Amino acid sequence: MSDKEAEFREFVGTQMEALRGLAYLTCGDWQVAEDAVLGALARLYVKWGRVENPQAYARSAVVRAAIDETRRPWWRREQSHGDALPEVMAPDEILNVDDRVHLRQALLQVPVKHRAVLVLRFLEGLSVPQTAAALRCPEGTVKAYTSRGLDTLRRILGAGLSIDERVEARHEAV
Amino acid sequence: MKLSDLLETAREDAPAARYTVDDVVAAGRRRKRRRNTGWAIAALLAVFAAIGVPQLVARPSVPPATPPPPRSGSLDLLFSGYRSGDLRVGDPEWVSLTNQLASIGREVSPGVYRSVGRIAFYPAGSLAQTSWLGGPMEPAGVINGHAANFITVSRNALVKDTSLLTWKNADGSMVLMAAHENRLSRAEMVRLATAFRVTAPRPARLPFAISWMPPTMRLVAVDVSRPEAATALVTPARDGIGFELEPVYEQAAFVDAWSDPALNSAPRPIGLSFPRSTPGKASAPSGGIVIGVQRGFVPGTGPTPDCAEFTLQFHARQCVAAPDATSNVVARAGYDVPVADLERVATAARTVGVINDPETWPTAREALPASAWVER
Secondary structure, X not given: OOHHHHHHHHHHHHHHHHHXXXXXXXXXXXXXXXXXXXXXXXXXXXXXXXXXXXXXXXXXXXXXXXXXXXXXOHHHOOOOHHHHOOOOOOOOOOHHHHHHHHHHHHHHOOOHXXXXXXXXXXXXXXXXXXXXXXXXXXXXXXXXXXXXXXHHHHHXXXXXXXXXHHHHHHHHHO | OEHHHHXXXXXXXXXXXXXXXXXXXXXXXXXXXXXXXXXXXXXHHHHHHHHHHHHHHHOOOOOOOOOOOOOOOOOEEEEOOEEEOOEEEOOOOEEEOOOEEEEEEEEEEOOEEEEEEEEEEEOOOOOOOOHHHHOOEEEEEEEOOEXXXXXXXXXXXXXXXXXXXXXXOOOOOEEEEEEEOOOOOHHHHHHHHHHOOEEEEEEOEOOXXXXXXXXXXXXXXEEOOOOOEEEEEEEEOOOOOOOEEOOOOOOOOOOOOOOOOOOOOOOOOOOEEOOOOOHHHOOOOOOOEEEEXXXXXXXXXXXXXXXXXXXXXXXXXXXXXXXXXXXXXXXXXXXXXXXXXXXXXXXXXXXXXXOOOHHHOOEHHHHOOHHHOOOO
Protein backbone atom coordinates (compact mmCIF):
# COMPACT_ATOMS: atom_id res chain seq x y z
CA MET A 1 0.00 0.00 0.00
CA SER A 2 1.42 3.36 -0.99
CA ASP A 3 1.75 6.29 1.37
CA LYS A 4 -0.89 8.15 -0.56
CA GLU A 5 -3.38 5.36 -0.22
CA ALA A 6 -2.62 5.06 3.49
CA GLU A 7 -3.29 8.78 3.88
CA PHE A 8 -6.53 8.42 1.95
CA ARG A 9 -7.65 5.51 4.08
CA GLU A 10 -6.94 7.47 7.23
CA PHE A 11 -8.88 10.43 5.87
CA VAL A 12 -11.87 8.29 4.96
CA GLY A 13 -11.79 6.57 8.32
CA THR A 14 -11.99 9.84 10.20
CA GLN A 15 -14.36 11.72 7.89
CA MET A 16 -16.81 9.18 6.55
CA GLU A 17 -19.29 9.34 9.39
CA ALA A 18 -19.40 13.13 9.33
CA LEU A 19 -19.78 13.12 5.56
CA ARG A 20 -22.52 10.51 5.78
CA GLY A 21 -24.44 12.70 8.19
CA LEU A 22 -23.91 15.72 6.00
CA ALA A 23 -25.22 13.85 2.99
CA TYR A 24 -28.16 12.53 4.96
CA LEU A 25 -29.21 15.95 6.14
CA THR A 26 -29.00 17.16 2.58
CA CYS A 27 -30.92 14.38 0.86
CA GLY A 28 -32.97 12.95 3.72
CA ASP A 29 -32.22 9.29 3.04
CA TRP A 30 -29.44 7.27 4.64
CA GLN A 31 -28.91 4.89 1.76
CA VAL A 32 -28.90 7.62 -0.83
CA ALA A 33 -26.54 9.53 1.42
CA GLU A 34 -24.16 6.58 1.58
CA ASP A 35 -24.19 6.25 -2.18
CA ALA A 36 -23.44 9.93 -2.51
CA VAL A 37 -20.55 9.64 -0.05
CA LEU A 38 -19.15 6.61 -1.81
CA GLY A 39 -19.23 8.35 -5.18
CA ALA A 40 -17.71 11.53 -3.85
CA LEU A 41 -14.89 9.74 -2.03
CA ALA A 42 -14.17 7.59 -5.07
CA ARG A 43 -13.67 10.79 -7.07
CA LEU A 44 -11.46 12.11 -4.29
CA TYR A 45 -9.38 8.91 -4.43
CA VAL A 46 -8.52 9.62 -8.05
CA LYS A 47 -7.48 13.17 -7.20
CA TRP A 48 -5.84 12.39 -3.91
CA GLY A 49 -2.54 14.22 -3.55
CA ARG A 50 -3.61 16.94 -5.95
CA VAL A 51 -6.43 18.37 -3.86
CA GLU A 52 -5.33 21.21 -1.65
CA ASN A 53 -8.01 20.87 1.01
CA PRO A 54 -9.39 17.32 0.98
CA GLN A 55 -11.90 18.01 3.71
CA ALA A 56 -13.47 20.96 1.92
CA TYR A 57 -13.40 19.08 -1.36
CA ALA A 58 -15.08 16.05 0.19
CA ARG A 59 -17.71 18.16 1.90
CA SER A 60 -18.54 20.04 -1.25
CA ALA A 61 -18.55 16.88 -3.34
CA VAL A 62 -20.76 15.02 -0.91
CA VAL A 63 -23.34 17.78 -0.67
CA ARG A 64 -23.49 18.21 -4.43
CA ALA A 65 -23.71 14.46 -4.90
CA ALA A 66 -26.52 14.28 -2.36
CA ILE A 67 -28.38 17.05 -4.16
CA ASP A 68 -27.85 15.25 -7.46
CA GLU A 69 -29.18 12.04 -5.98
CA THR A 70 -32.46 13.77 -5.23
CA ARG A 71 -32.62 15.01 -8.82
CA ARG A 72 -32.22 11.65 -10.47
CA PRO A 73 -35.11 10.73 -12.70
CA TRP A 74 -37.30 8.11 -11.10
CA TRP A 75 -36.19 5.36 -13.48
CA ARG A 76 -32.56 5.84 -12.41
CA ARG A 77 -33.26 6.19 -8.74
CA GLU A 78 -32.97 3.24 -6.42
CA GLN A 79 -36.03 2.96 -4.26
CA SER A 80 -34.94 2.95 -0.62
CA HIS A 81 -36.71 1.28 2.24
CA GLY A 82 -37.16 4.73 3.67
CA ASP A 83 -39.53 5.50 0.84
CA ALA A 84 -41.40 2.25 1.31
CA LEU A 85 -41.70 2.63 5.05
CA PRO A 86 -41.79 6.35 5.81
CA GLU A 87 -40.90 7.41 9.29
CA VAL A 88 -44.02 8.40 11.05
CA MET A 89 -43.88 10.56 14.15
CA ALA A 90 -45.28 8.62 17.04
CA PRO A 91 -45.37 9.29 20.76
CA ASP A 92 -42.33 7.90 22.42
CA GLU A 93 -41.18 7.81 25.92
CA ILE A 94 -37.82 8.92 24.83
CA LEU A 95 -38.13 12.58 24.02
CA ASN A 96 -34.94 12.72 21.96
CA VAL A 97 -36.22 10.23 19.41
CA ASP A 98 -39.42 12.16 19.05
CA ASP A 99 -37.51 15.37 18.52
CA ARG A 100 -35.23 13.78 15.96
CA VAL A 101 -38.08 12.41 13.88
CA HIS A 102 -39.91 15.70 14.12
CA LEU A 103 -36.83 17.62 13.07
CA ARG A 104 -36.05 15.31 10.19
CA GLN A 105 -39.56 15.66 8.86
CA ALA A 106 -39.29 19.39 9.16
CA LEU A 107 -36.00 19.38 7.30
CA LEU A 108 -37.45 17.28 4.52
CA GLN A 109 -40.00 20.01 3.90
CA VAL A 110 -37.24 22.46 3.14
CA PRO A 111 -36.22 22.39 -0.53
CA VAL A 112 -33.04 20.40 -1.01
CA LYS A 113 -30.85 23.32 -2.02
CA HIS A 114 -32.07 25.45 0.84
CA ARG A 115 -31.44 22.52 3.12
CA ALA A 116 -27.91 22.08 1.80
CA VAL A 117 -27.19 25.73 2.49
CA LEU A 118 -28.51 25.47 6.02
CA VAL A 119 -26.49 22.33 6.70
CA LEU A 120 -23.27 23.79 5.35
CA ARG A 121 -23.68 27.07 7.16
CA PHE A 122 -25.12 26.04 10.51
CA LEU A 123 -23.80 22.51 10.92
CA GLU A 124 -20.46 22.70 9.12
CA GLY A 125 -19.95 26.33 10.06
CA LEU A 126 -19.10 27.59 6.57
CA SER A 127 -19.30 31.24 5.70
CA VAL A 128 -21.45 32.57 2.87
CA PRO A 129 -18.50 32.69 0.42
CA GLN A 130 -17.38 29.21 1.46
CA THR A 131 -20.88 27.85 1.06
CA ALA A 132 -21.19 29.56 -2.30
CA ALA A 133 -17.90 28.01 -3.38
CA ALA A 134 -18.92 24.56 -2.13
CA LEU A 135 -22.24 24.67 -3.97
CA ARG A 136 -20.81 26.59 -6.94
CA CYS A 137 -23.43 29.27 -6.81
CA PRO A 138 -23.40 33.05 -6.21
CA GLU A 139 -23.19 34.37 -2.65
CA GLY A 140 -26.49 36.12 -3.14
CA THR A 141 -28.10 32.79 -3.81
CA VAL A 142 -26.66 31.39 -0.58
CA LYS A 143 -28.06 34.32 1.38
CA ALA A 144 -31.46 33.97 -0.23
CA TYR A 145 -31.56 30.23 0.34
CA THR A 146 -30.50 30.73 3.97
CA SER A 147 -33.30 33.17 4.54
CA ARG A 148 -35.95 31.09 2.86
CA GLY A 149 -34.76 27.87 4.49
CA LEU A 150 -34.88 29.44 7.94
CA ASP A 151 -38.34 30.84 7.23
CA THR A 152 -39.57 27.40 6.29
CA LEU A 153 -38.08 25.80 9.37
CA ARG A 154 -39.49 28.51 11.64
CA ARG A 155 -42.88 28.07 10.10
CA ILE A 156 -42.73 24.35 10.91
CA LEU A 157 -40.82 24.30 14.17
CA GLY A 158 -42.06 27.55 15.63
CA ALA A 159 -40.64 31.00 16.17
CA GLY A 160 -38.32 29.72 18.88
CA LEU A 161 -35.77 28.58 16.39
CA SER A 162 -32.59 30.56 16.61
CA ILE A 163 -29.31 30.43 14.85
CA ASP A 164 -26.03 29.83 16.57
CA GLU A 165 -24.59 33.22 17.51
CA ARG A 166 -21.10 31.83 17.57
CA VAL A 167 -21.44 30.46 14.08
CA GLU A 168 -23.08 33.63 12.89
CA ALA A 169 -20.34 35.71 14.40
CA ARG A 170 -17.76 33.56 12.71
CA HIS A 171 -19.58 34.01 9.42
CA GLU A 172 -19.57 37.74 9.84
CA ALA A 173 -15.85 37.68 10.47
CA VAL A 174 -15.08 35.86 7.27
CA MET B 1 -33.53 25.92 20.20
CA LYS B 2 -30.44 26.46 18.11
CA LEU B 3 -30.39 25.29 14.52
CA SER B 4 -26.90 23.86 14.79
CA ASP B 5 -27.99 21.70 17.69
CA LEU B 6 -31.09 20.63 15.85
CA LEU B 7 -29.03 19.60 12.85
CA GLU B 8 -26.62 17.68 15.04
CA THR B 9 -29.59 15.94 16.60
CA ALA B 10 -31.11 15.14 13.24
CA ARG B 11 -28.08 13.28 12.05
CA GLU B 12 -27.69 11.24 15.16
CA ASP B 13 -28.92 7.70 15.39
CA ALA B 14 -27.43 6.84 11.98
CA PRO B 15 -27.85 3.24 10.81
CA ALA B 16 -24.78 1.09 10.41
CA ALA B 17 -22.80 2.10 7.38
CA ARG B 18 -23.06 -0.18 4.40
CA TYR B 19 -19.66 0.80 3.04
CA THR B 20 -16.29 0.44 4.71
CA VAL B 21 -13.06 2.21 3.97
CA ASP B 22 -12.07 -0.75 1.79
CA ASP B 23 -15.24 -0.30 -0.25
CA VAL B 24 -14.41 3.34 -0.77
CA VAL B 25 -10.85 2.55 -1.82
CA ALA B 26 -12.07 -0.19 -4.18
CA ALA B 27 -14.57 2.21 -5.73
CA GLY B 28 -11.80 4.76 -6.14
CA ARG B 29 -9.58 2.23 -7.86
CA ARG B 30 -12.36 1.23 -10.23
CA ARG B 31 -12.98 4.86 -11.07
CA LYS B 32 -9.30 5.47 -11.67
CA ARG B 33 -9.06 2.43 -13.93
CA ARG B 34 -12.10 3.51 -15.94
CA ARG B 35 -10.72 7.01 -16.24
CA ASN B 36 -7.32 5.77 -17.46
CA THR B 37 -9.00 3.48 -19.99
CA GLY B 38 -11.12 6.39 -21.15
CA TRP B 39 -8.07 8.56 -21.62
CA ALA B 40 -6.34 5.82 -23.60
CA ILE B 41 -9.36 5.44 -25.87
CA ALA B 42 -9.63 9.20 -26.25
CA ALA B 43 -5.93 9.38 -27.15
CA LEU B 44 -6.36 6.66 -29.74
CA LEU B 45 -9.37 8.43 -31.20
CA ALA B 46 -7.45 11.70 -31.29
CA VAL B 47 -4.55 10.03 -33.13
CA PHE B 48 -6.99 8.45 -35.55
CA ALA B 49 -8.75 11.77 -36.10
CA ALA B 50 -5.46 13.60 -36.63
CA ILE B 51 -3.79 11.06 -38.91
CA GLY B 52 -6.24 8.47 -40.14
CA VAL B 53 -9.18 10.63 -41.12
CA PRO B 54 -7.19 13.00 -43.40
CA GLN B 55 -5.63 9.98 -45.08
CA LEU B 56 -8.99 8.33 -45.54
CA VAL B 57 -10.45 11.53 -46.94
CA ALA B 58 -7.52 12.15 -49.28
CA ARG B 59 -7.15 8.56 -50.45
CA PRO B 60 -8.89 7.57 -53.68
CA SER B 61 -11.25 4.64 -53.24
CA VAL B 62 -9.30 2.09 -55.31
CA PRO B 63 -6.25 3.10 -57.31
CA PRO B 64 -6.91 1.61 -60.76
CA ALA B 65 -4.13 0.49 -63.07
CA THR B 66 -5.75 2.53 -65.84
CA PRO B 67 -7.65 5.57 -64.57
CA PRO B 68 -11.26 5.34 -65.66
CA PRO B 69 -12.29 8.15 -67.98
CA PRO B 70 -14.77 10.72 -66.79
CA ARG B 71 -18.39 10.36 -67.91
CA SER B 72 -18.47 10.86 -71.63
CA GLY B 73 -20.93 11.49 -74.39
CA SER B 74 -22.20 8.49 -76.29
CA LEU B 75 -19.92 9.17 -79.29
CA ASP B 76 -16.81 10.45 -77.56
CA LEU B 77 -13.37 9.19 -78.55
CA LEU B 78 -12.11 7.15 -75.62
CA PHE B 79 -8.50 6.42 -76.51
CA SER B 80 -5.70 8.11 -78.40
CA GLY B 81 -3.18 7.00 -80.98
CA TYR B 82 0.30 6.00 -79.87
CA ARG B 83 3.54 4.56 -81.21
CA SER B 84 5.50 1.51 -80.17
CA GLY B 85 8.70 1.06 -82.15
CA ASP B 86 7.87 0.98 -85.85
CA LEU B 87 4.18 0.38 -85.13
CA ARG B 88 1.54 3.08 -84.90
CA VAL B 89 -1.96 2.89 -83.54
CA GLY B 90 -4.13 5.68 -84.87
CA ASP B 91 -6.83 7.70 -83.15
CA PRO B 92 -10.31 6.19 -83.35
CA GLU B 93 -11.52 6.47 -86.93
CA TRP B 94 -15.00 5.10 -86.62
CA VAL B 95 -16.95 5.65 -83.44
CA SER B 96 -20.25 3.94 -82.72
CA LEU B 97 -22.55 3.57 -79.75
CA THR B 98 -21.01 0.14 -79.12
CA ASN B 99 -17.35 0.31 -80.08
CA GLN B 100 -14.71 2.36 -81.83
CA LEU B 101 -12.01 1.36 -84.28
CA ALA B 102 -8.47 2.47 -84.99
CA SER B 103 -5.98 1.21 -87.54
CA ILE B 104 -2.55 -0.20 -86.79
CA GLY B 105 0.21 0.60 -89.27
CA ARG B 106 3.85 -0.35 -89.62
CA GLU B 107 6.20 2.36 -90.82
CA VAL B 108 7.85 0.91 -93.90
CA SER B 109 9.67 4.13 -94.79
CA PRO B 110 9.69 7.50 -93.06
CA GLY B 111 6.09 8.70 -92.87
CA VAL B 112 4.75 5.80 -94.97
CA TYR B 113 2.67 3.16 -93.20
CA ARG B 114 1.37 -0.21 -94.21
CA SER B 115 -1.80 -1.53 -92.66
CA VAL B 116 -1.10 -4.48 -90.37
CA GLY B 117 -4.13 -4.64 -88.10
CA ARG B 118 -6.90 -2.91 -86.24
CA ILE B 119 -7.96 -2.20 -82.70
CA ALA B 120 -11.60 -2.33 -81.63
CA PHE B 121 -12.36 -0.72 -78.26
CA TYR B 122 -15.54 -1.63 -76.37
CA PRO B 123 -16.32 0.81 -73.52
CA ALA B 124 -17.41 -0.61 -70.19
CA GLY B 125 -20.99 -1.78 -70.48
CA SER B 126 -20.84 -2.39 -74.23
CA LEU B 127 -21.72 -5.89 -75.26
CA ALA B 128 -19.57 -7.22 -78.09
CA GLN B 129 -21.61 -9.30 -80.50
CA THR B 130 -18.90 -10.09 -83.00
CA SER B 131 -18.69 -13.80 -83.63
CA TRP B 132 -14.90 -13.75 -83.60
CA LEU B 133 -14.84 -13.82 -79.80
CA GLY B 134 -16.30 -17.32 -79.95
CA GLY B 135 -13.17 -18.81 -81.52
CA PRO B 136 -10.64 -21.03 -79.75
CA MET B 137 -8.70 -19.10 -77.09
CA GLU B 138 -5.12 -19.37 -75.83
CA PRO B 139 -3.87 -17.55 -72.75
CA ALA B 140 -1.71 -14.57 -73.60
CA GLY B 141 -0.53 -13.74 -70.08
CA VAL B 142 -1.47 -10.65 -68.15
CA ILE B 143 -1.87 -7.21 -69.72
CA ASN B 144 -2.21 -4.23 -67.39
CA GLY B 145 -3.24 -6.51 -64.57
CA HIS B 146 -5.87 -8.44 -66.48
CA ALA B 147 -5.78 -11.79 -68.24
CA ALA B 148 -5.43 -11.62 -72.04
CA ASN B 149 -6.18 -14.23 -74.67
CA PHE B 150 -5.26 -14.96 -78.25
CA ILE B 151 -8.15 -16.05 -80.43
CA THR B 152 -7.80 -18.09 -83.57
CA VAL B 153 -9.86 -16.87 -86.52
CA SER B 154 -10.96 -19.42 -89.07
CA ARG B 155 -9.92 -18.51 -92.57
CA ASN B 156 -12.76 -17.82 -95.00
CA ALA B 157 -13.48 -15.93 -98.18
CA LEU B 158 -13.38 -12.58 -96.45
CA VAL B 159 -10.79 -13.10 -93.75
CA LYS B 160 -7.32 -14.38 -94.39
CA ASP B 161 -5.00 -15.61 -91.67
CA THR B 162 -5.74 -13.29 -88.81
CA SER B 163 -4.67 -13.35 -85.18
CA LEU B 164 -6.75 -11.74 -82.47
CA LEU B 165 -5.74 -10.61 -79.03
CA THR B 166 -8.32 -9.56 -76.48
CA TRP B 167 -7.98 -8.11 -73.01
CA LYS B 168 -9.85 -6.01 -70.48
CA ASN B 169 -8.87 -2.71 -68.91
CA ALA B 170 -9.24 -1.65 -65.30
CA ASP B 171 -12.33 0.44 -66.06
CA GLY B 172 -14.16 -2.59 -67.45
CA SER B 173 -13.63 -1.72 -71.11
CA MET B 174 -12.53 -4.45 -73.53
CA VAL B 175 -10.16 -4.32 -76.49
CA LEU B 176 -9.93 -6.62 -79.47
CA MET B 177 -6.76 -6.37 -81.56
CA ALA B 178 -6.63 -7.95 -85.00
CA ALA B 179 -3.42 -8.70 -86.93
CA HIS B 180 -4.32 -9.01 -90.59
CA GLU B 181 -2.65 -11.94 -92.32
CA ASN B 182 -0.55 -12.27 -89.17
CA ARG B 183 1.47 -9.22 -90.14
CA LEU B 184 1.93 -8.61 -86.43
CA SER B 185 3.75 -11.22 -84.37
CA ARG B 186 2.19 -12.26 -81.09
CA ALA B 187 4.98 -10.50 -79.23
CA GLU B 188 4.24 -7.29 -81.13
CA MET B 189 0.54 -7.62 -80.32
CA VAL B 190 1.27 -8.00 -76.61
CA ARG B 191 3.67 -5.05 -76.78
CA LEU B 192 1.04 -2.85 -78.40
CA ALA B 193 -1.61 -4.03 -75.98
CA THR B 194 0.58 -3.25 -72.97
CA ALA B 195 1.07 0.30 -74.26
CA PHE B 196 -2.67 0.87 -74.81
CA ARG B 197 -4.29 3.42 -72.50
CA VAL B 198 -7.82 4.69 -72.06
CA THR B 199 -7.70 8.48 -72.31
CA ALA B 200 -9.96 11.36 -71.37
CA PRO B 201 -13.05 11.46 -73.60
CA ARG B 202 -13.13 14.00 -76.39
CA PRO B 203 -16.10 14.56 -78.65
CA ALA B 204 -16.16 13.13 -82.14
CA ARG B 205 -16.41 15.91 -84.73
CA LEU B 206 -17.84 15.90 -88.23
CA PRO B 207 -16.93 18.26 -91.09
CA PHE B 208 -20.59 18.64 -92.02
CA ALA B 209 -23.97 19.34 -90.52
CA ILE B 210 -27.48 18.08 -91.31
CA SER B 211 -30.38 20.34 -90.42
CA TRP B 212 -33.14 17.73 -90.76
CA MET B 213 -33.43 14.07 -89.91
CA PRO B 214 -36.48 11.79 -89.74
CA PRO B 215 -37.57 12.08 -86.12
CA THR B 216 -37.42 8.32 -85.66
CA MET B 217 -33.75 8.10 -86.65
CA ARG B 218 -30.85 8.02 -84.19
CA LEU B 219 -27.18 8.66 -84.83
CA VAL B 220 -25.36 5.37 -84.14
CA ALA B 221 -21.92 5.77 -85.77
CA VAL B 222 -19.68 8.37 -87.36
CA ASP B 223 -16.52 8.26 -89.46
CA VAL B 224 -14.21 10.88 -88.04
CA SER B 225 -10.95 10.12 -89.79
CA ARG B 226 -11.13 11.89 -93.12
CA PRO B 227 -11.82 15.58 -93.38
CA GLU B 228 -12.56 15.36 -97.09
CA ALA B 229 -15.08 12.53 -96.82
CA ALA B 230 -17.02 11.81 -93.65
CA THR B 231 -19.94 9.53 -92.94
CA ALA B 232 -22.75 9.25 -90.43
CA LEU B 233 -25.03 6.27 -89.85
CA VAL B 234 -28.54 6.64 -88.48
CA THR B 235 -30.91 3.82 -87.61
CA PRO B 236 -34.47 3.68 -86.29
CA ALA B 237 -34.78 4.31 -82.57
CA ARG B 238 -35.27 1.24 -80.42
CA ASP B 239 -34.65 0.17 -76.87
CA GLY B 240 -31.00 -0.57 -76.15
CA ILE B 241 -29.95 0.87 -79.50
CA GLY B 242 -26.38 0.09 -80.46
CA PHE B 243 -24.21 -0.37 -83.51
CA GLU B 244 -21.14 -2.53 -83.51
CA LEU B 245 -18.46 -1.78 -86.06
CA GLU B 246 -16.90 -4.90 -87.50
CA PRO B 247 -13.47 -5.23 -85.91
CA VAL B 248 -11.75 -7.78 -88.15
CA TYR B 249 -12.17 -6.96 -91.84
CA GLU B 250 -9.31 -5.06 -93.33
CA GLN B 251 -9.41 -2.25 -95.80
CA ALA B 252 -7.05 -2.67 -98.69
CA ALA B 253 -4.71 0.17 -97.92
CA PHE B 254 -3.89 2.33 -94.94
CA VAL B 255 -5.02 5.87 -94.32
CA ASP B 256 -6.09 7.25 -97.66
CA ALA B 257 -7.48 4.54 -99.91
CA TRP B 258 -10.19 2.15 -98.90
CA SER B 259 -11.80 -0.93 -100.21
CA ASP B 260 -15.44 -1.31 -101.10
CA PRO B 261 -17.48 -3.31 -98.65
CA ALA B 262 -17.53 -6.91 -99.71
CA LEU B 263 -20.89 -7.68 -98.24
CA ASN B 264 -24.12 -5.80 -98.02
CA SER B 265 -24.93 -5.58 -94.33
CA ALA B 266 -28.51 -4.57 -94.83
CA PRO B 267 -30.04 -8.02 -94.51
CA ARG B 268 -27.98 -8.79 -91.43
CA PRO B 269 -29.09 -8.10 -87.90
CA ILE B 270 -28.59 -4.53 -87.01
CA GLY B 271 -25.43 -3.95 -85.06
CA LEU B 272 -22.88 -5.21 -87.56
CA SER B 273 -21.58 -3.27 -90.49
CA PHE B 274 -18.52 -2.72 -92.59
CA PRO B 275 -17.60 0.82 -91.81
CA ARG B 276 -14.46 1.33 -93.79
CA SER B 277 -15.80 2.33 -97.14
CA THR B 278 -15.85 5.53 -99.03
CA PRO B 279 -18.98 7.45 -98.08
CA GLY B 280 -20.59 6.90 -101.41
CA LYS B 281 -20.25 3.14 -101.12
CA ALA B 282 -20.94 2.45 -97.47
CA SER B 283 -23.49 -0.23 -96.79
CA ALA B 284 -26.82 0.88 -95.45
CA PRO B 285 -27.79 -0.74 -92.17
CA SER B 286 -31.22 -2.28 -92.13
CA GLY B 287 -33.88 0.38 -91.74
CA GLY B 288 -31.26 3.10 -91.47
CA ILE B 289 -29.58 5.72 -93.64
CA VAL B 290 -25.93 6.21 -94.55
CA ILE B 291 -25.08 9.85 -95.07
CA GLY B 292 -21.78 10.69 -96.75
CA VAL B 293 -20.48 14.17 -97.41
CA GLN B 294 -17.46 14.71 -99.63
CA ARG B 295 -15.39 17.75 -100.35
CA GLY B 296 -15.38 17.82 -104.10
CA PHE B 297 -17.78 18.58 -106.85
CA VAL B 298 -19.32 15.74 -108.85
CA PRO B 299 -20.36 16.76 -112.35
CA GLY B 300 -24.08 16.43 -113.02
CA THR B 301 -25.16 17.12 -109.44
CA GLY B 302 -26.99 20.14 -108.10
CA PRO B 303 -28.91 21.40 -105.09
CA THR B 304 -31.91 19.27 -106.04
CA PRO B 305 -31.35 15.65 -105.03
CA ASP B 306 -31.21 13.03 -107.73
CA CYS B 307 -32.64 9.77 -106.37
CA ALA B 308 -32.19 6.38 -108.02
CA GLU B 309 -31.55 2.71 -107.32
CA PHE B 310 -28.05 1.92 -106.17
CA THR B 311 -27.17 -1.17 -108.13
CA LEU B 312 -23.93 -2.03 -106.38
CA GLN B 313 -25.87 -3.06 -103.28
CA PHE B 314 -28.83 -5.31 -102.87
CA HIS B 315 -32.20 -3.59 -102.64
CA ALA B 316 -30.85 -0.11 -101.97
CA ARG B 317 -31.36 3.36 -103.38
CA GLN B 318 -29.70 6.70 -102.88
CA CYS B 319 -30.20 10.42 -103.33
CA VAL B 320 -27.24 12.53 -104.42
CA ALA B 321 -27.11 16.31 -104.14
CA ALA B 322 -24.53 19.09 -104.35
CA PRO B 323 -25.27 21.75 -101.77
CA ASP B 324 -22.57 23.97 -103.29
CA ALA B 325 -19.89 23.88 -105.93
CA THR B 326 -17.31 22.25 -103.62
CA SER B 327 -19.14 19.29 -102.11
CA ASN B 328 -21.64 16.55 -102.70
CA VAL B 329 -23.93 14.56 -100.43
CA VAL B 330 -25.10 10.96 -100.66
CA ALA B 331 -28.00 9.60 -98.60
CA ARG B 332 -28.47 5.85 -99.07
CA ALA B 333 -30.94 3.41 -97.61
CA GLY B 334 -32.92 0.28 -98.29
CA TYR B 335 -36.42 0.51 -99.64
CA ASP B 336 -37.76 0.41 -96.11
CA VAL B 337 -36.87 4.08 -95.83
CA PRO B 338 -39.21 6.48 -97.72
CA VAL B 339 -37.48 8.14 -100.66
CA ALA B 340 -38.92 11.45 -99.52
CA ASP B 341 -36.89 11.14 -96.34
CA LEU B 342 -33.73 10.41 -98.34
CA GLU B 343 -34.38 13.44 -100.50
CA ARG B 344 -34.90 15.70 -97.55
CA VAL B 345 -31.78 14.44 -95.76
CA ALA B 346 -29.66 14.95 -98.89
CA THR B 347 -30.99 18.48 -99.15
CA ALA B 348 -30.37 19.24 -95.49
CA ALA B 349 -26.65 18.37 -95.44
CA ARG B 350 -23.78 20.78 -96.08
CA THR B 351 -20.11 21.06 -95.23
CA VAL B 352 -19.11 23.12 -92.20
CA GLY B 353 -15.82 24.51 -90.94
CA VAL B 354 -12.32 24.65 -92.30
CA ILE B 355 -11.41 21.40 -94.00
CA ASN B 356 -8.06 20.84 -92.31
CA ASP B 357 -8.97 22.27 -88.93
CA PRO B 358 -11.14 19.77 -87.02
CA GLU B 359 -11.51 22.26 -84.16
CA THR B 360 -13.80 24.28 -86.43
CA TRP B 361 -16.04 21.27 -87.07
CA PRO B 362 -19.19 20.72 -85.04
CA THR B 363 -19.27 17.85 -82.59
CA ALA B 364 -21.29 14.82 -83.63
CA ARG B 365 -23.98 15.93 -81.20
CA GLU B 366 -24.11 19.40 -82.80
CA ALA B 367 -23.91 18.15 -86.39
CA LEU B 368 -27.34 16.50 -86.39
CA PRO B 369 -30.72 17.59 -85.00
CA ALA B 370 -31.06 16.99 -81.28
CA SER B 371 -33.71 14.35 -81.90
CA ALA B 372 -31.07 12.08 -83.43
CA TRP B 373 -28.77 12.08 -80.40
CA VAL B 374 -28.66 9.00 -78.20
CA GLU B 375 -27.89 9.83 -74.58
CA ARG B 376 -25.85 7.28 -72.67
